[in-house]
Amino acid sequence: MRHYSTDRIDLRSDTVTQPTPEMREAMHTAAVGDDVLGDDPTVNQLENRIAQMCGKEAALFVPSGTMANAIALRCHTSPGDEIITANNSHIYIYEGGGYAALCGASIALVDVHGGLMRPEDVQNAIRKQAGSLSHYPDGTLVCVENTSNRGGGACYPQHTLDEIAAVAKANDCAVHMDGARVFNAAVATSTPLDRMVRDYDSISICLSKGLGAPIGSLLVGSTSFIAQAHRWRKMFGGGMRQAGMLAAAGLHALDHHVERMAEDHARAMRLATSINGLDGYAVDLETVETNMVYFESNLKATEVMKALSDSGIDVLDIGPNTCRIVLHLHVTDEDVNQVIQTFESFS
Numbered sequence: 038m039r040h041y042s043t044d045r046i047d048l049r050s051d052t053v054t055q056p057t058p059e060m061r062e063a064m065h066t067a068a069v070g071d072d073v074l075g076d077d078p079t080v081n082q083l084e085n086r087i088a089q090m091c092g093k094e095a096a097l098f099v100p101s102g103t104m105a106n107a108i109a110l111r112c113h114t115s116p117g118d119e120i121i122t123a124n125n126s127h128i129y130i131y132e133g134g135g136y137a138a139l140c141g142a143s144i145a146l147v148d149v150h151g152g153l154m155r156p157e158d159v160q161n162a163i164r165k166q167a168g169s170l171s172h173y174p175d176g177t178l179v180c181v182e183n184t185s186n187r188g189g190g191a192c193y194p195q196h197t198l199d200e201i202a203a204v205a206k207a208n209d210c211a212v213h214m215d216g217a218r219v220f221n222a223a224v225a226t227s228t229p230l231d232r233m234v235r236d237y238d239s240i241s242i243c244l245s246k247g248l249g250a251p252i253g254s255l256l257v258g259s260t261s262f263i264a265q266a267h268r269w270r271k272m273f274g275g276g277m278r279q280a281g282m283l284a285a286a287g288l289h290a291l292d293h294h295v296e297r298m299a300e301d302h303a304r305a306m307r308l309a310t311s312i313n314g315l316d317g318y319a320v321d322l323e324t325v326e327t328n329m330v331y332f333e334s335n336l337k338a339t340e341v342m343k344a345l346s347d348s349g350i351d352v353l354d355i356g357p358n359t360c361r362i363v364l365h366l367h368v369t370d371e372d373v374n375q376v377i378q379t380f381e382s383f384s
């Protein structure tokens with residue numbers, strides 16, 4: 038369903054969603070206060086709710102997923118430390134090198150298989166200063182992205198999440214989950230959120246992606262971690278005043294937009310299967326578990342993007358021959374039919 042007028046089908050990202058009329062109403066009527074002073078009741082409600090859903094003690098509302106990750110990285114590391122994460126991770130590729138600029142940390146990159154890290158590769162990537170005659174940086178933080186964006190929206194199996202957390206703990210590392218799309222993972226794998234993140238010290242969660250809120254992310258963890266995060270949020274300039282209007286959108290999304298993600302996942306699979314069946318196009322169907330479809334084409338990605346755009350369909354080019362499609366709240370079955378017909382007309 039779309040609540041705004043457009044003649045385009047926008048599949049570039051799930052961040053393009055606009056607040057529904059019901060969400061706008063919830064925002065309009067939200068009770069607010071000064072959240073920097075700790076007295077916005079709606080922000081407090083959202084933070085408590087998400088902490089409870091994750092089975093953790095506390096949460097902090099921040100403007101973006103990038104800031105939630107940056108604060109987590111800053112809390113868990115000291116300058117000269119090393120962060121261990123996937124070579125396709127958002128933290129490494131798309132956050133402006135914040136790990137280096139804001140934390141003074143280096144990154145040890147882990148290869149991925151089907152978009153995801155393997156526990157043994159995480160183990161092999163951890164370097165410790167101790168015992169290295171101070172040659173190595175100190176690997177102190179492991180970051181796992183679930184779902185994996187550049188991994189095609191793939192979800193980590195629960196045993197892998199648990200094993201990676203165990204590897205981190207055994208090596209005296211903290212473990213953070215970039216859960217920008219953790220609700221997609223929870224819905225796709227039918228895993229309760231608290232079980233999924235049980236062994237993780239911190240989790241960042243975006244409200245402004247598949248959940249359909251306009252702005253906002255949450256960082257979740259222990260009381261002492263969130264107290265530290267509160268200080269870094271201040272220093273990064275992320276404290277917001279009457280943020281309850283935004284938190285109300287998040288609360289509305291948690292009430293109304295979680296279970297429906299299964300529809301996005303089903304549409305993604307329908308699209309992926311159709312595109313993969315066409316001459317000159319390929320999709321790794323193994324990775325299509327949630328709302329994303331990465332497809333390869335014989336044509337240049339920019340040419341495919343242009344041809345689709347001329348037909349009113351927007352996608353993102355990700356590599357020389359790779360484009361990304363993301364399903365979300367505003368994409369209907371009719372839209373998916375139209376996209377499939379357009380692809381068929383190309384081949």
Ligand SMILES: Cc1ncc(COP(=O)(O)O)c(C=O)c1O
Pocket residue numbers: 100101102103104106127128182184186215217218243245254
């Ligand atoms: C996996 C992942 N983490 C973090 C982010 C950052 O979120 P934001 O755009 O709100 O900064 C994104 C954004 O697309 C993402 O895909």
